[in-house]
Amino acid sequence: AQTVTQSQPEMSVQEAETVTLSCTYDTSESDYYLFWYKQPPSRQMILVIRQEAYKQQNATENRFSVNFQKAAKSFSLKISDSQLGDAAMYFCAYRSGFATSGTYKYIFGTGTRLKVLA
Amino acid sequence: ETGVTQTPRHLVMGMTNKKSLKCEQHLGHNAMYWYKQSAKKPLELMFVYNFKEQTENNSVPSRFSPECPNSSHLFLHLHTLQPEDSALYLCASSQDGQIYTGELFFGEGSRLTVL
Numbered sequence: 001a002q003t004v005t006q007s008q009p010e011m012s013v014q015e016a017e018t019v020t021l022s023c024t025y026d027t028s029e030s031d032y033y034l035f036w037y038k039q040p041p042s043r044q045m046i047l048v049i050r051q052e053a054y055k056q057q058n059a060t061e062n063r064f065s066v067n068f069q070k071a072a073k074s075f076s077l078k079i080s081d082s083q084l085g086d087a088a089m090y091f092c093a094y095r096s097g098f099a100t101s102g103t104y105k106y107i108f109g110t111g112t113r114l115k116v117l118a
Numbered sequence: 119e120t121g122v123t124q125t126p127r128h129l130v131m132g133m134t135n136k137k138s139l140k141c142e143q144h145l146g147h148n149a150m151y152w153y154k155q156s157a158k159k160p161l162e163l164m165f166v167y168n169f170k171e172q173t174e175n176n177s178v179p180s181r182f183s184p185e186c187p188n189s190s191h192l193f194l195h196l197h198t199l200q201p202e203d204s205a206l207y208l209c210a211s212s213q214d215g216q217i218y219t220g221e222l223f224f225g226e227g228s229r230l231t232v233l
Contacts, residue, residue: 045224110160
């Protein structure tokens with residue numbers, strides 16, 4: 001079975017600085033997707049960034065980038081130039097590339113609460 | 119209209135009450151999900167529906183009963199709950215299929231408190 005581990009329950013970063021959130025996963029599959037989701041306080045969870053396992057190039061979305069190390073099964077999120085609006089819970093998630101009964105299973109980590117200090 | 123709408127946002131119920139959570143998606147997706155979110159735990163998948171057919175029941179107690187009348191609506195009927203069922207219940211949808219990227223779209227959640 002696949003697992004996703006986020007070992008940092010909470011992180012803090014100074015505004016305008018850079019922070020890296022860690023995520024490791026375990027799987028025997030070769031085809032899968034990895035995601036980082038952001039859940040602001042009392043607001044809905046939204047996708048931050050996505051990585052396809054078959055792509056060697058690390059995904060980037062504006063100030064958000066990932067360091068995808070497939071062999072090490074590591075998928076960290078780097079937030080550059082942190083802003084107050086980045087404060088949220090961040091969840092790492094794994095999605096199999098193979099469907100079961102027509103749907104895909106997602107596995108989430110326990111989340112990292114990011115605080116941004118002014 | 120937001121993509122995925124959940125009602126009510128907050129619900130307080132006694133252990134003998136019967137209530138329902140509602141989810142509606144306006145994205146034309148084929149798959150809908152119920153997740154349970156508790157503090158310091160990973161999101162727990164409860165149920166998955168694909169084209170209104172249930173494809174996953176993740177060993178959820180029978181006091182939780184899902185209903186999916188069509189691809190746009192999903193309900194979670196609650197009956198004889200326990201205090202440990204207090205949590206944030208998230209609904210999500212996705213367009214599943216090999217050519218799709220698999221992003222989940224979440225509602226804002228229903229915060230349930232069982233007294």
